[in-house]
Amino acid sequence: MFEEVKVIAHNGKQYITDLRKAVVPAPFRGRPVITTASADEARIAAVCPLGAITTAPLCIDLGKCAFCGECANAFPEKIHFTNDHKLATNVREHLLVKEGDDRAVTIDQHQIRAEVKATFGRSLKLRQVSAGGDNSCEWELGACGNANFDMGRYGIEFVASPRHADGIVLTGPLTVNMAHALKTTWNAIPEPKIFILCGVDAISGGIFADSKAINRSFLNEIHVDLYIPGNPSHPLTIINGILELTRG
């Protein structure tokens, strides 16, 4: 007992006091900025291994971006990644960062269904489904509940049954082999419910988008409430996104 008290004393305060104001230091790659300096757009687009960069005007789709930073390494005068970790949004188009843009990725409060804030504003129990996830986003979702980030302080937790859940957090590109299980899980969750895509694989299929082992048709049937970019998404990106959606 005495030894355990010593452990607690030695480790001290570990939780981040204000998650909304927390800063992740560089070289963390958060929201990118494309400058207006002149450059060969086609060459820049060709660098991206995931085809997340399009031209005229130059634009990075954070839903397809793995935040590998290769574009910024190759064209540092044109692209740099800021440490802004607040990347989650409920509008897919908000993930498009265009040349000259340097503003935060935001959640459109008008597009949030009325029942989301009313029902989940003070308590949100989520079911996590990994469908081809590489266990990195799953890791970070787990880290959201640890003593550092302590998402549980807001009443946001992951639960062991869809019957106890208010929604799904999907990770992974949605494999053919998981398509049925995802649908079953979704149907087992009582209304009202929300659907969250976490990580580049879930949002766009990521590097696996062209694989024949992927079947993303289920995503056409449902309304996505939140897109959380990253590879994997940082816990602060996840928590701030969910907070902004349910009580922003």
Added chain:
Amino acid sequence: MPETYHYIKVRNGDSVAIQGIPVIPYREFFSEALFLLKAGERHCAAYYAYPDEKGLHFIMVIADDASHELLLMSHKMSHDAPKELESLTLQIFALHIFEREIYENFGIVFLNHPWLKPVRYAFNRYHQEQKLQDYPFYTIKSEELHEVGVGPVHAGIIEPGHFRFICNGEMVLHLEIQLGWQHRGVEQLLLDKKTMLQRNLLAENIAGDTAIGHSLAFAQLMETLTGTEVSEQLQLERAIALELERIAIHTGDISALCVDVAYHLGANVFGILRTGIINFMQSWCGNRLGKSMIRVGGTNAPLTAALRDNLIKILEDFEKHFVEMVHVTYRLPSVQNRFDFAGKITEHQARLVGTVGPSARMINVPRDIRVSHPFAGFQRFPIEMDLREKGDVFSRFLLKRKEIALSIAWIRKVLEEFPFDFSNSEKPSENPSLKANRFSVSLTEGWRGEICHCAVTDDHGGLKHYKVKDPSMHNWKILELSLRDLEISDFPINNKSYNLSYCGHDL
């Protein structure tokens, strides 16, 4: 390279002309494999088939831990030959998973295989009519027994898999694990994606918790096939990253074990200790899991003097708190009571199944690629291997604890003794061309154990075939055996004590 009639010997990371691998009739292959694999110091690191012009080419990579060599041998089957081969599994059980994979991919029937069913229901499997939902589980007919099915979606934040327990009351008689839910077609994508960077990204997404282990195996393979030399300094930096990955995940595993025995102080303290290590990874390469760290031919994230100084301080801090917490944890009667004798397996079982990595070392089977087939910096700076003898959850816990200490000591030694020149760093090479008609094999020791990547190139230096083997391929079977005669409620601690990969297995 010395050559015999039946096989050719290479070293980890070598490449040979594909024609240089002896092709022998299956009857001889069969008896040679039996002979070689009967010896305790040898095990099969990979056995697979790939289609070539005339049919199938089967390649087996046998790791010889005593001579530090890899033995390559092969046999072929033409298009018009009957799709049947005598199974090796009855005599070398560890080969069961490799023969099953070949059966799934190409429809080759291994005669007398006791367990011939699909491994992962790959999208390009031979028998498209075989469906994931019809998986032929082993069953026992009895009035007294009942079955418990769990998954694919689990009661936590875990990847999907289906566990089918056959229970006698509370006790587990038999467990069978069905995988494949995570199958993304990684091996096919590695061929379809044409740039080195795309393939590199794929390699680090094979298993995100082993981003360093897998991308290092990939990078070494590509460097061999392109004839790229990297400096000793870069190799050591990569090895440091690999050891940091090991420290972080082992610590997380110990935290998870504490969760499962309801020891909250341990769960939280080990959890925050892990945070310190992965946040260092982020300060090094911008990603907490080390994605974007390993690139072919160089790196965009070289170690700097500031990072080195910070790492020394972080490790010192980590060690102090880790040792303190671990001492309290393992002397706690409530923890001992749950860990001790739980999920015990024997050395015989481990050798039979062909376990690798910590799953082997926890029961006196000395398999560690860093020691037996050293790569990156482990030649110049050898690392010590820890072995345990009891084979239960406690052994797996104690092994992970010791491996963390050994990794810290190793990193410290390298940082102190190697003359790092921080002004000098190598940039990754852009799309270097691969040598034509080569075969190459690259092994690394990830925190789960031996990772094996093999590649074959074609006449024009394109990738003809790419094979990935995660250590979990070997190790899932040992989790099944651990559960026998155990209360079903002890499944979670056993599962966490191994922490095997679903996506690495399913690819």
